[in-house]
Amino acid sequence: EMSLGDMMTLFKIRRGRYSVVEEKVPxxxxxxxxxxxxxxxxxxxxxxxxxxxGKMTLPRGDSTFAEGDEILAVTSPEGAQKLSDLLAHPVYPVRESKKILK
Known part of the structure; x- marks a missing residue:
């Protein structure tokens, strides 16, 4: 099974070349x-x-994702990585402390 972030592989097709995946938009x-x-x-x-x-829509080219959407996709491993990157939790920079110890 493929695990990319919160993406869940529901099943594989074409002898494992493609996967049907689900992921929630954070x-x-x-x-x-x-x-x-x-x-x-x-x-x-x-x-x-x-x-x-709770309502399913069939996406078109002008469709967009919103927070909380559940996305179902048929994908290759490369596509799964791209989708995972688009739906990844944002990374916030960590600020370094400049505390001086005496």
């Missing part, structure tokens, strides 16, 4: 508000459904 994810046609997923990942507020 707050602050890079992919929020970006139209599907501008995400660069076309070659390796097909978004099959967006589930928002």
């Amino acid at each position: 707050a602050g994810a890079k992919g929020i508000g970006v139209q599907l046609k501008n995400m660069g997923l076309e070659e390796h990942c097909v978004i099959a459904a967006i589930i928002r507020d």
Whole structure:
């Protein structure tokens, strides 16, 4: 099974070449508000459904992700990595303390 962040592999097809995956969109994810046609997923990942507020929609090129959406996708390993990057929890820089000990 593939594990990329919070992405869950539901099942594999074509002798494991492709996977059907599910992932929930976290707050602050890079992919929020970006139209599907501008995400660069076309070659390796097909978004099959967006589930928002318990209702499934079939995505189009101008569809966008929102916080809390559940995404179902058919993907290759490369596409899964790209999708995972778009849906990753944001990383905030850690500030270094300049405390001086005496």
